[in-house]
Amino acid sequence: MSEEITVERQTIRDQARAALGNRNLIFVGLMGAGKSVIGRLVAQTLGIPFIDTDAEIESVSRMTIAELFSQYGETEFRALETRVVERLLKHGPRVVSTGGGAFINEATRAQIKQGGLSIWLNADLDTLWDRVNRRDHRPLLKTENPRQTLENLMIQRYPIYAEADLTVMSVNIRKELMANEVLQAIAGLAQEGDTE
Ligand SMILES: Nc1ncnc2c1ncn2[C@@H]1O[C@H](COP(=O)(O)OP(=O)(O)OP(=O)(O)O)[C@@H](O)[C@H]1O
Ligand SMILES: O=C(O)C1=C[C@@H](O)[C@@H](O)[C@H](O)C1
Ligand SMILES: [Mg+2]
Structure with missing residues (x-):
């Protein structure tokens, strides 16, 4: 990488870190949007802790998400998700990647909105x-036509994900470049603030 690009990336990282302050950065979006993978990379770049709510739920319940869905049902899973998200957002700054349905649940969405800066990774079907x-392994996609199910979820959920503070398109580029897009979106917030 050229020296110029490295310096530019460091500047964007520093601007994003300053814009975030002590707030949490919370990734929302549909299954496959890249919340876990890109969230982890963004946390590493910013030098702050990363937590994935699906992984945390599996750790506290000692069950996989698929087992939780099949043994207790989606309603119980959502109740557990709400509790886990509430606990994880108590301390910042952290990068928190949520499960695809977290922001869709009203109680969890309210916690995310007041628990930090939310970012929607938007992607096409x-x-x-x-x-x-x-x-x-995704229980909601164990249907006869999972592609159609995914499309239905997009139709239902995209207007709600759009309530996030920031939106970044998730495209098939190198993950480092995607992480950079995210940092740029956060850094841009500080610049918007400067003009007010
Ligand atoms: N920008 C990208 N380019 C190519 N592949 C990507 C990109 N972002 C994510 N992926 C791949 O897509 C898959 C899903 O990513 P990830 O698990 O991060 O999604 P998620 O949003 O956390 O989904 P879920 O809600 O199911 O947890 C992974 O295999 C990941 O490597
Ligand atoms: O989109 C959803 O509702 C889900 C997404 C996954 O991350 C898991 O949280 C679970 O499979 C439910
Ligand atoms: Mg994930």
């Missing part, structure tokens, strides 16, 4: 489908 159809 082909991109998401290409990513999620490689694995079959």
